[in-house]
Amino acid sequence: MKKRFINTAVFLILYLVFLSWYDGWGMDPYTPEEVEALASKAEALETNPEQIRNLRRLLKDDDGKEFFMLNLNRYEYGENEVQQGVPIAYQNYGQAVITMILKNAGHPIYSGELSEYLVGGDLKEGNWHEVILVRYRSRRDFIGMVTSDEYLKISKHRAGGIEYAEVTPTSATINLATPRIFVLVLLLFFAWAIDILIKKNINMKR
DSSP: OOHHHHHHHHHHHHHHHHHHHHHHTTTOOHHHHHHHHHHHHHHHOOOHHHHHHHHHHHHHHHOOOOEEEEEEEEOOTTOOOOOOSSSSSHHHHHHHHHHHHHHOEEEEEEEEOOOEETTTEESSOOOOSSSEEEESOHHHHHEEEHHHHHHHHHHHHHHHEEEEEEEEEEEOOTTTTTHHHHHHHHHHHHHHHHHHHHHHHHHHOO
């Protein structure tokens, strides 16, 4: 009985550890002072005033919880490059940045090409090639990533493969793509399988 209890406790602890990492337990939202400090740094770098305003809005809405970044991309292709799919420069950027996103519990939710029409209308502007939705654990993670030296080294690949892009943050009211349930089910399965082995071992000793 003791072994079965320990088995259950171990997998429960593992799930709590996963949740603490995935949800960023203890991660505080940006304070007004931190927002002003970051905005001041951006101003010192002669950042576009509109970008600074958007940075303030992004951080002002910070609640310390997960958010999703919607990317609408219109690609720019290199000379003699096939004008279709994702350009090589952006592929290089994507391969490098995905590691940075994953290590902070972020991950892509969806990526797909866009048609050149709407059912019931036309796309008047944009002419987007691809839409990408990415989950970030927090705004603090996102800002920390895009201002890191590691990211700045690869950002040139993004700039080289993008003609124009719209990027906007959003929060989820319904999210069926969360790995929380999958990880819970997976750990329950292993806990159940080990519990069966423990019971068999106990019965064999009787």
